[in-house]
Amino acid sequence: MICSLLGFLSLPAQNREKKQLKYGAQYKGKREDAAMQKWRSNRFGQFIHWGLYAIPGGEWKGKTYPYAAEFLKSSAHISNATWDSLSYKFNPVKFDPKAWAKMAKNMGVKYMTITTKHHEGFSLWPSKYSEFNVANTPYKKDIIGALVKAYNSEGIDVNFYYSVLDWHHPDWRYDIQSKEDSIAFSRYLNFAQNQLRELAENYPTVKGFWFDGTWDKSIKKNGWWTLKIEKMLKEIRPGVVVNSRLRADDFGSRHFDSNGDMMGDYESGYERRLPSPTDTQVIHRDWEACMTIPENQWGYHKKWDISYTKTPFELIEMLAQTTSLGGNFLLNFGPQADGMIRTEEQQIAETIGNWMKINHPAIYNGGYAKGWQRQDWGYFTQNEKDKKLYAIVFNIPISGILKIQTPEGVSIGKASLLENTNSKITIKEIAKRQINLYLPKQSFPAPFVIVLDTANENKNNYIDAKT
Numbered sequence: 001m002i003c004s005l006l007g008f009l010s011l012p013a014q015n016r017e018k019k020q021l022k023y024g025a026q027y028k029g030k031r032e033d034a035a036m037q038k039w040r041s042n043r044f045g046q047f048i049h050w051g052l053y054a055i056p057g058g059e060w061k062g063k064t065y066p067y068a069a070e071f072l073k074s075s076a077h078i079s080n081a082t083w084d085s086l087s088y089k090f091n092p093v094k095f096d097p098k099a100w101a102k103m104a105k106n107m108g109v110k111y112m113t114i115t116t117k118h119h120e121g122f123s124l125w126p127s128k129y130s131e132f133n134v135a136n137t138p139y140k141k142d143i144i145g146a147l148v149k150a151y152n153s154e155g156i157d158v159n160f161y162y163s164v165l166d167w168h169h170p171d172w173r174y175d176i177q178s179k180e181d182s183i184a185f186s187r188y189l190n191f192a193q194n195q196l197r198e199l200a201e202n203y204p205t206v207k208g209f210w211f212d213g214t215w216d217k218s219i220k221k222n223g224w225w226t227l228k229i230e231k232m233l234k235e236i237r238p239g240v241v242v243n244s245r246l247r248a249d250d251f252g253s254r255h256f257d258s259n260g261d262m263m264g265d266y267e268s269g270y271e272r273r274l275p276s277p278t279d280t281q282v283i284h285r286d287w288e289a290c291m292t293i294p295e296n297q298w299g300y301h302k303k304w305d306i307s308y309t310k311t312p313f314e315l316i317e318m319l320a321q322t323t324s325l326g327g328n329f330l331l332n333f334g335p336q337a338d339g340m341i342r343t344e345e346q347q348i349a350e351t352i353g354n355w356m357k358i359n360h361p362a363i364y365n366g367g368y369a370k371g372w373q374r375q376d377w378g379y380f381t382q383n384e385k386d387k388k389l390y391a392i393v394f395n396i397p398i399s400g401i402l403k404i405q406t407p408e409g410v411s412i413g414k415a416s417l418l419e420n421t422n423s424k425i426t427i428k429e430i431a432k433r434q435i436n437l438y439l440p441k442q443s444f445p446a447p448f449v450i451v452l453d454t455a456n457e458n459k460n461n462y463i464d465a466k467t
């Protein structure tokens with residue numbers, strides 16, 4: 001079967017006759033129901049990675065490990081028994097879900113995705129399917145329930161991250177190589193299904209499920225289960241949004257089935273990376289990029305500067321670039337074991353929030369501006385609610401002139417700074433579909449947004465050269 005699949009996949013997609021799939025994509029194109037439209041309009045989200053890994057914070061027996069802090073168990077070769085005993089120390093006495101939600105609100109996120117259970121297998125809610133959960137710690141209380149309540153009270157949608165990969169559960173298998181593996185792993189899949197049903201039923205305002213830890217052969221060989229889970233969650237919570245990373249098809253193809261069709265409701269393969277600003281392939285589907293502030297730390301690491309940490313302006317540019325290509329941007333925070341958000345992350349959140357307070361019209365409900373050529377100075381976004389066109393500027397040319405190429409038959413009537421709509425920006429048409437915007441003589445200490453009023457126009461003052 002593998003060689004026939006390799007042969008099949010080596011053909012150009014358009015030349016392959018479609019394979020009959022039982023567990024492939026369930027629909028084509030974008031969902032247009034209200035729940036998906038809300039997901040899409042949110043654009044900016046907060047990822048939160050919190051678990052037992054926050055306790056050691058990347059350090060073990062006096063040694064600092066530079067790898068992802070949430071992977072310390074494997075980086076430091078720690079046994080299950082030793083790692084699991086961290087649960088007896090889990091007691092975030094300073095945890096204030098309302099403070100977290102207020103910080104998120106001020107940062108300008110419209111949704112939040114929380115790790116209900118990461119690879120370590122520790123559940124942040126009192127699951128009846130596993131003793132390895134927050135109820136059996138000194139803290140005892142339901143963290144997921146408290147966060148859902150606090151974030152929803154701030155008008156922020158909550159999604160659940162769930163790692164199918166589970167280092168703790170005795171029935172987890174990386175591959176199925178024996179009858180025993182198969183029997184154990186089916187027990188595991190039932191366990192995971194029960195936990196997911198529990199999450200969907202116990203937290204009825206959940207808006208999405210963000211699956212992870214599905215890259216191993218054991219899942220690829222059980223594509224049927226991934227579809228069963230997607231269907232179950234959508235039956236319990238109609239409208240709920242599920243990422244492509246959950247899904248494997250009949251042949252183990254992930255994210256996209258063996259016919260090249262995306263599975264799940266949005267592509268979640270952009271992790272710590274973005275598509276190129278000119279990669280317009282992505283605009284044909286919903287997608288999300290998830291991003292760490294350090295180079296690669298999702299959980300809390302005691303040494304903030306163990307790697308490069310992105311500046312607020314770099315993160316704002318990633319948000320702008322993502323929005324300009326019709327994607328969502330999910331920025332990660334790794335809370336401390338005591339329940340506090342580290343100072344560095346709070347300061348970044350505040351700077352981004354100050355920018356969003358003025359410039360959010362270019363982001364919320366924002367998306368790909370068809371026909372507007374990407375320019376070196378920044379990004380265009382089209383707001384599908386106010387129908388306005390926004391130019392988000394990061395790199396002012398020495399000339400002080402922003403060059404724009406307009407789509408055929410479209411001109412720019414007016415341009416002004418979003419933060420000061422009385423500031424008129426001079427516009428000059430210099431050739432066919434070529435516009436100069438002359439920036440006002442002032443300093444621009446931060447990325448800024450220009451609102452462009454466009455108009456359809458068919459006057460043609462220019463003659464194309466004959467060559």
Ligand SMILES: C[C@@H]1O/C(=N\OC(=O)Nc2ccccc2)[C@@H](O)[C@H](O)[C@@H]1O
Nearest residue numbers: 049068070071212213215269271290298
């Ligand atoms: C969001 C991140 O997701 C992860 N891993 O994602 C991947 O490894 N993704 C992946 C795997 C293979 C190919 C491409 C992406 C986790 O291991 C990490 O701790 C964090 O939760």
